[in-house]
Amino acid sequence: MDLDIVALSRLQFAMTALYHFLFVPLTIGLSILLAIMETVYVMTGRPIWRQMTKFWGTLFGINFAIGVATGLVMEFQFGMNWSYYSHYVGDVFGAPLAIEGLMAFFLEATFVGLFFFGWDRLSRVGHLVATWAVALGSNFSALWILIANGWMQNPVGSRFNPQTMRMEVTSFFDVLFNPVAQAKFVHTVSAGYVTASVFVLGVSAWYLLQQRHAGIAKRSMTVAASFGLASALSVVVLGDESGYLSTEHQKMKLAAIEAMWHTEPAPAAFTAFGFPDQAARETHFAVHVPWVMGLIGTRSLTTEIPGITELVALAEKRIAQGQRAYQALQQLRALPPGTAPPPALQQAFDENAPQLGYALLLRRYVDDPLQATPAQVAQAAWDTVPPVLPLFWSFRIMVGLGMFFIALMAVFFVLSARRRLDRHRWLLKLAVFAIPLPWVAAELGWIVAELGRQPWIIEGLLPTAAAVSDLGAMTVLLTLVGFTALYTVLLVIEMGLMLKAIRQGPQPDLSPEVPLQHPVALNPPAQGASS
Amino acid sequence: MTLHTLLDYETLRVAWWLLLGVLLIAFAITDGFDLGTGALLHLVARTDTERRIVINSIGPVWEGNQVWLILGGGAIFAAWPPLYAVSFSGFYLAMFAILFALILRPVGIKYRGKRDGLAWRRNWDIALCIGGAVPAVIFGVAVGNVLQGVPFVLDADLRIRYEGTFLGLLNPYALLCGALSLAMVAMHGASWLVLKTGGEVARRARSWGQAAAGAVIVLYAVGGVALWGAVDGYRITSTVNPGGPSNPLFKTAVRAPQAWFDNLAAHPALWGVPLLGFIGAAAAFAALRAGRGLAALAAGALSIAGIIGSVGAAMFPMILPSSRDPRSSLTVWDASSSHLTLFIMLVTALVFVPLIVAYTSWVYHVMRGKVDAESIAKPGGHAY
Numbered sequence: 018m019d020l021d022i023v024a025l026s027r028l029q030f031a032m033t034a035l036y037h038f039l040f041v042p043l044t045i046g047l048s049i050l051l052a053i054m055e056t057v058y059v060m061t062g063r064p065i066w067r068q069m070t071k072f073w074g075t076l077f078g079i080n081f082a083i084g085v086a087t088g089l090v091m092e093f094q095f096g097m098n099w100s101y102y103s104h105y106v107g108d109v110f111g112a113p114l115a116i117e118g119l120m121a122f123f124l125e126a127t128f129v130g131l132f133f134f135g136w137d138r139l140s141r142v143g144h145l146v147a148t149w150a151v152a153l154g155s156n157f158s159a160l161w162i163l164i165a166n167g168w169m170q171n172p173v174g175s176r177f178n179p180q181t182m183r184m185e186v187t188s189f190f191d192v193l194f195n196p197v198a199q200a201k202f203v204h205t206v207s208a209g210y211v212t213a214s215v216f217v218l219g220v221s222a223w224y225l226l227q228q229r230h231a232g233i234a235k236r237s238m239t240v241a242a243s244f245g246l247a248s249a250l251s252v253v254v255l256g257d258e259s260g261y262l263s264t265e266h267q268k269m270k271l272a273a274i275e276a277m278w279h280t281e282p283a284p285a286a287f288t289a290f291g292f293p294d295q296a297a298r299e300t301h302f303a304v305h306v307p308w309v310m311g312l313i314g315t316r317s318l319t320t321e322i323p324g325i326t327e328l329v330a331l332a333e334k335r336i337a338q339g340q341r342a343y344q345a346l347q348q349l350r351a352l353p354p355g356t357a358p359p360p361a362l363q364q365a366f367d368e369n370a371p372q373l374g375y376a377l378l379l380r381r382y383v384d385d386p387l388q389a390t391p392a393q394v395a396q397a398a399w400d401t402v403p404p405v406l407p408l409f410w411s412f413r414i415m416v417g418l419g420m421f422f423i424a425l426m427a428v429f430f431v432l433s434a435r436r437r438l439d440r441h442r443w444l445l446k447l448a449v450f451a452i453p454l455p456w457v458a459a460e461l462g463w464i465v466a467e468l469g470r471q472p473w474i475i476e477g478l479l480p481t482a483a484a485v486s487d488l489g490a491m492t493v494l495l496t497l498v499g500f501t502a503l504y505t506v507l508l509v510i511e512m513g514l515m516l517k518a519i520r521q522g523p524q525p526d527l528s529p530e531v532p533l534q535h536p537v538a539l540n541p542p543a544q545g546a547s548s
Numbered sequence: 549m550t551l552h553t554l555l556d557y558e559t560l561r562v563a564w565w566l567l568l569g570v571l572l573i574a575f576a577i578t579d580g581f582d583l584g585t586g587a588l589l590h591l592v593a594r595t596d597t598e599r600r601i602v603i604n605s606i607g608p609v610w611e612g613n614q615v616w617l618i619l620g621g622g623a624i625f626a627a628w629p630p631l632y633a634v635s636f637s638g639f640y641l642a643m644f645a646i647l648f649a650l651i652l653r654p655v656g657i658k659y660r661g662k663r664d665g666l667a668w669r670r671n672w673d674i675a676l677c678i679g680g681a682v683p684a685v686i687f688g689v690a691v692g693n694v695l696q697g698v699p700f701v702l703d704a705d706l707r708i709r710y711e712g713t714f715l716g717l718l719n720p721y722a723l724l725c726g727a728l729s730l731a732m733v734a735m736h737g738a739s740w741l742v743l744k745t746g747g748e749v750a751r752r753a754r755s756w757g758q759a760a761a762g763a764v765i766v767l768y769a770v771g772g773v774a775l776w777g778a779v780d781g782y783r784i785t786s787t788v789n790p791g792g793p794s795n796p797l798f799k800t801a802v803r804a805p806q807a808w809f810d811n812l813a814a815h816p817a818l819w820g821v822p823l824l825g826f827i828g829a830a831a832a833f834a835a836l837r838a839g840r841g842l843a844a845l846a847a848g849a850l851s852i853a854g855i856i857g858s859v860g861a862a863m864f865p866m867i868l869p870s871s872r873d874p875r876s877s878l879t880v881w882d883a884s885s886s887h888l889t890l891f892i893m894l895v896t897a898l899v900f901v902p903l904i905v906a907y908t909s910w911v912y913h914v915m916r917g918k919v920d921a922e923s924i925a926k927p928g929g930h931a932y
Contacts, residue, residue, distance in 0.1 A: 082658035085611065086651040092621045096636025097643050100708050103636075107629020108885045112893055115626035118619035119900040127612030127908050130915070134608040134931070138914050150907075178886075180793040182706045183629070185886040350704075354798065486637035487709050496644045503648060507655060514662050 020490035023482045026098045029497045033090050036504050040084035042459050046213025047077045048152035055148050059141050069233050072523035079514050102484035108185045109175045117161035125154025160202050167198025169475050171266040179349050204255040207248045212455035214245025222448035225439045233523050239433040246426035253419045270469035272325045273403045274412045276300045279324040284311025293405040333398040339375030343386050374478040403471045411461040418458040552891035558790035560890040564627040565880045569860050575616035577849045582610040584737015586680020592752040597921050603932050604924050605744040608915045630883045641714040646683045653679035661932045688729025692722030697871030728767040735760035736848040743841025761833035781807025782869035796882045801874040808862040821861045824854030
């Protein structure tokens with residue numbers, strides 16, 4: 018790969034986003050687990066639950082610091098590396114990001130300080146409120162970010178304005194209640210809950226194997242297994258909802274994930290195994306399971322799912338429409354300012370405007386989309402196929418892991434209910450080795466979602482290649498290397514501190530504890546240490 | 549849906565211009581003292597305990613404070629998309645340096661105390677100092693460049709072509725603004741430390757704070773004189789349609805000496821804004837001299853509001869002038885989001901900003917009182 022600004026910008030975004038998402042799921046899930054543990058503490062008054070909350074809170078804090086630090090980069094790099102994108106869709110896309118700050122991140126970041134520093138300064142209920150505020154804040158954050166991301170996948174509630182040369186909101190309600198965004202939100206936070214549950218389960222299993230901290234470990238495992246089982250089921254069900262919605266909104270993504278080169282008679286078969294070959298447009302060594310794909314994708318036995326070749330033919334038609342929109346747009350803009358456009362011209366634009374982005378796909382081959390040869394149009398239509406092989410396998414590994422998490426959580430849920438958590442050493446070992454797997458699944462999930470959207474940065478509206486900033490390739494290479502170096506060092510440090518804290522284990526809780534007579538008695542408002 | 553037409557486009561644009569100022573000032577005031585304590589770390593704290601006192605004084609609140617910056621980024625994206633696109637891509641390497649430095653901060657604050665080694669803590673101290681000083685300087689440098697105009701051109705599709713270089717950003721006037729910005733956060737950080745700490749740390753903070761407040765007064769005065777004598781301003785030359793579509797190319801503009809003083813000439817009452825910058829800094833100086841941290845913090849906040857506000861008052865309606873092609877300049881009337889988006893965002897901001905101020909105040913109230921060697925040595929706590 019030579020130094021291509023689009024490729025470098027994509028690489029930088031992928032690197033920083035995937036890295037950021039190493040920390041996000043644990044924040045989302047662990048914040049809820051902390052709130053649950055502390056709720057048990059406040060309701061039962063048993064100090065061990067407070068000690069647990071503090072211990073997992075320490076690990077939460079180590080993780081949270083980098084999550085926040087790398088989140089900053091996410092907020093700014095749309096403008097830095099994707100300035101035409103920022104101009105083109107800022108009217109729609111910027112709002113959820115700003116609301117995320119207003120509604121969610123402020124809540125999370127303000128109360129996280131009280132979570133760590135407020136144990137001796139707040140009543141029990143007061144501190145619990147702070148912990149829940151952190152949990153709510155981090156989950157609301159995910160909601161707004163996924164509303165923004167959902168719009169990139171399914172750009173509803175907006176229209177192109179020829180005067181300002183950008184997309185503008187027509188219905189904020191549609192952007193908010195975008196079905197793709199809602200399904201993605203629940204899928205993603207559930208994945209976060211599973212990540213945290215597997216993490217808590219695995220670390221606790223390690224303590225049981227070491228025969229340390231059994232009291233805290235077993236209680237933690239009970240919480241993690243119950244919460245994790247519900248979440249793991251939710252991830253798969255909502256992931257299925259995402260798949261169903263893809264059939265409606267992102268047909269090409271679905272066809273690529275399934276390596277469906279041609280439309281098959283309904284209900285389509287599911288390809289369980291194979292090696293998709295993009296150049297040959299076929300899948301080698303394919304193993305098919307009849308009917309399954311049709312059922313998942315359409316929830317019917319008679320609806321067809323279009324294949325890649327057929328979708329490419331559709332894209333070719335849309336490119337022609339896009340060219341008409343592009344031509345009408347040029348004529349509209351050539352009018353002297355203030356003149357009303359001729360109705361026929363306005364109509365030609367309005368009819369074809371939704372496919373305007375398809376004309377921009379031709380920019381890769383020719384400066385003026387109207388001058389493209391039929392061969393270039395055909396080539397651009399085939400460009401709408403995302404890389405099939407990585408999608409095919411990322412998806413299958415992710416789904417496989419999702420099924421594994423359900424089984425893992427179910428087993429530990431049963432063991433916990435029967436008070437046999439420490440009976441089977443091999444299961445405990447399995448839980449320890451499972452710790453990294455949710456991260457693998459989450460990162461693969463993002464690869465499916467974002468690689469599957471290519472060549473679009475906003476599905477059907479703006480090609481990724483048209484969205485980059487006018488920067489020198491060397492400049493972006495420099496920051497890519499800079500971020501990679503910094504992130505690598507931080508990851509090593511973070512892992513070191515995590516392992517150190519885990520090895521140390523829960524610390525004796527030395528803060529003043531009022532002896533309890535009644536389970537729900539409240540601490541008197543604590544005097545500030547020095548106020 | 550026509551609810552949003554209750555407020556006309558022009559009013560919404562002015563409201564969002566004011567809110568942009570409010571967000572930047574809120575960031576500079578709240579996270580300003582966090583950045584300032586980082587920048588002053590080595591000067592006011594020599595021993596490990598002293599440094600921990602400084603870090604723990606901002607420990608419970610800096611995270612919330614920093615969200616003003618994140619919110620500022622999001623709000624600029626939502627309300628002024630072309631500003632977000634032009635400034636962040638134009639100042640690309642400067643933004644990278646800011647992010648690099650700001651990434652070091654959360655990590656440094658959280659991780660420094662997790663190991664005992666001397667080298668470990670010393671390295672994080674350096675990281676915290678960079679994380680405080682570098683963003684402060686670069687934010688100032690950025691404002692200095694905005695005042696001089698930024699070399700960008702918009703083509704007919706509103707694609708941005710930036711024709712400057714990173715080194716071009718580091719011109720004398722911009723560096724002066726960078727120094728002013730650093731002095732501002734140092735003054736403010738010192739006031740915070742006088743309020744929140746005692747003993748040697750507070751004593752050193754008092755003297756460094758006075759020096760910084762003095763520097764603010766001198767640098768701001770020099771900056772103002774240079775703005776009159778050496779830096780050209782920009783003004784719109786075509787008729788303005790304040791409710792027109794957001795396309796900067798629909799207007800014309802020129803670069804002209806002393807154009808940044810047009811508003812002050814037309815509305816002499818606006819001189820009160822820069823005056824606030826001076827008086828606030830002088831009052832902060834006096835309060836620091838008297839050892840009154842809270843008064844110094846309040847006075848410093850007024851000074852910061854006056855200094856940032858004066859940039860806005862001078863430039864209105866310009867937001868980001870283009871030195872290469874003044875017609876491309878972004879103004880309040882042609883660089884905003886659509887009418888509907890501005891309305892929705894305004895309603896959201898009016899609901900949530902008061903809430904944020906309320907619960908943030910509560911957190912400050914809970915965490916009130918001084919931080920000292922005893923309070924950070926307490927067992928079981930999560931002090932850094």
